[in-house]
Amino acid sequence: MLPLRPVAGRYNPYDPSYIRDPYPWLDRLRATAPVHYSRVTGSYLVSSYALATEVLADRRYTGNRKLDSSLRNRMFLRFGKFSPAEEKAQDSTLTNVSDDMHQSMRNAISYDFGKRRVTALLPRIEFWVDRLLDEAAARGTIDLVNDFSAKLPVLVVAELLGFPPQDARRLQEWSDSYLVLVDPLIKGAGVARMSGAFHQFDPYIADTLSRKRAEPGDDLITRLLERHREGEFDAAQLRTLIMMLMVAGHEVITNLLGNAVATLLRFPEERRRLQKEPELMPTAIEEFIRFESPIQAAWRIAKEDLEIEGVTVPARRAVTVLIGAANNDPAQFTDPRRLDVGRADNRHLGFALGSHYCAGPWLARVEGAAALSRFLERFPDFRGDATRLRWKPAAGLRGLYELPLTL
Numbered sequence: 184m185l186p187l188r189p190v191a192g193r194y195n196p197y198d199p200s201y202i203r204d205p206y207p208w209l210d211r212l213r214a215t216a217p218v219h220y221s222r223v224t225g226s227y228l229v230s231s232y233a234l235a236t237e238v239l240a241d242r243r244y245t246g247n248r249k250l251d252s253s254l255r256n257r258m259f260l261r262f263g264k265f266s267p268a269e270e271k272a273q274d275s276t277l278t279n280v281s282d283d284m285h286q287s288m289r290n291a292i293s294y295d296f297g298k299r300r301v302t303a304l305l306p307r308i309e310f311w312v313d314r315l316l317d318e319a320a321a322r323g324t325i326d327l328v329n330d331f332s333a334k335l336p337v338l339v340v341a342e343l344l345g346f347p348p349q350d351a352r353r354l355q356e357w358s359d360s361y362l363v364l365v366d367p368l369i370k371g372a373g374v375a376r377m378s379g380a381f382h383q384f385d386p387y388i389a390d391t392l393s394r395k396r397a398e399p400g401d402d403l404i405t406r407l408l409e410r411h412r413e414g415e416f417d418a419a420q421l422r423t424l425i426m427m428l429m430v431a432g433h434e435v436i437t438n439l440l441g442n443a444v445a446t447l448l449r450f451p452e453e454r455r456r457l458q459k460e461p462e463l464m465p466t467a468i469e470e471f472i473r474f475e476s477p478i479q480a481a482w483r484i485a486k487e488d489l490e491i492e493g494v495t496v497p498a499r500r501a502v503t504v505l506i507g508a509a510n511n512d513p514a515q516f517t518d519p520r521r522l523d524v525g526r527a528d529n530r531h532l533g534f535a536l537g538s539h540y541c542a543g544p545w546l547a548r549v550e551g552a553a554a555l556s557r558f559l560e561r562f563p564d565f566r567g568d569a570t571r572l573r574w575k576p577a578a579g580l581r582g583l584y585e586l587p588l589t590l
């Protein structure tokens with residue numbers, strides 16, 4: 184029943200040429216057969232926009248990776264040797280809780296991640312943007328990734344949640360250790376590192392909760408504590424939700440900003456257009472997310488035997504929805520490998536779709552726009568080499584190691 188149309192050689196996210204430019208690979212995959220079984224990932228790959236939309240919207244799939252019975256996944260979980268506290272935390276993540284609990288957690292954070300609240304945070308976001316850019320202005324050079332886009336998101340999410348800014352460095356380090364959850368194939372981000380971080384991060388959050396109990400603030404942690412007091416979720420679920428929000432809002436925004444500036448270097452005309460017409464920034468942000476999607480794949484597990492275009496996905500097996508492929512499907516997007524900062528009707532899947540649709544798209548949009556607008560305003564003549572981009576090897580994420588620029 185397994186490999187119907189094996190793709191050995193057609194999908195290898197660790198091939199250096201894939202890492203440099205995955206899109207020709209993804210085009211071939213989509214054109215050959217939009218559903219494939221992949222031995223590299225131990226899952227079924229979906230690469231067309233239409234099928235990606237169908238799978239993401241289908242509630243007969245779950246995001247709970249614990250249910251995936253493939254050998255690769257069983258090995259991944261066994262490597263972990265998780266403690267009971269970690270097991271409990273894993274069972275409490277947004278992808279693993281019951282549908283009712285998932286809804287309740289999403290409701291609990293919807294106000295703080297909503298458009299109104301995030302827009303009200305704009306002056307604080309601009310404050311952090313300018314502080315980081317001031318340091319670069321003084322130097323005349325910047326590594327956009329490490330000096331700016333990796334530092335900003337953690338400061339912003341920490342503020343929204345209610346963590347003190349002086350803890351940003353360790354929050355960033357702990358969050359980085361969790362990348363293995365976003366991308367089980369990512370190199371250098373092992374399960375052991377995640378476990379190590381958990382045993383520091385979890386007590387740190389418990390301390391913060393005690394502090395907020397004594398001194399409530401106008402922040403998300405304080406509001407979540409109220410719901411906890413009313414019995415909506417238990418203490419472990421509360422800590423896991425906070426941890427997850429810290430992790431989720433970090434690497435993706437780092438990659439959005441780095442990928443966007445690298446893309447502008449590659450398309451000088453679109454760069455000039457955006458600089459001349461800054462009001463295009465909202466459509467430009469959506470286009471950056473489509474064109475070089477920070478999250479390239481989402482995993483879904485079939486709860487029962489399911490069929491995608493005549494291919495049977497057995498119960499408890501994973502489907503990898505290749506968001507990066509769907510977002511470059513010529514059947515949905517005209518001339519997809521051309522950047523168009525004013526692209527109309529851009530219904531990309533960069534934030535996924537369905538019940539696990541991203542919880543932070545407004546924060547990504549508002550923070551992304553503020554960061555890029557200020558950067559372009561302050562350093563209109565920035566220069567860099569788009570032919571020497573070094574992408575991190577990963578199947579589920581797309582981002583650069585560094586992006587050195589002269590200002």
Ligand code: HEM
Nearest residue numbers: 277431432435439478481533534535539541542543546547
């Ligand atoms: C450019 C920035 C961002 C991109 C491209 C992005 C993309 C995504 C995608 C594709 C998913 C679905 C993953 C899956 O189903 O496997 C997701 C889920 C999620 N995102 Fe984002 N995201 C971004 C920023 C943020 C921010 C700033 C936050 C908040 C701190 C956030 C919080 C979440 C959460 C909590 C989920 C899980 C939702 C659930 O399971 O119900 N994201 N995001």
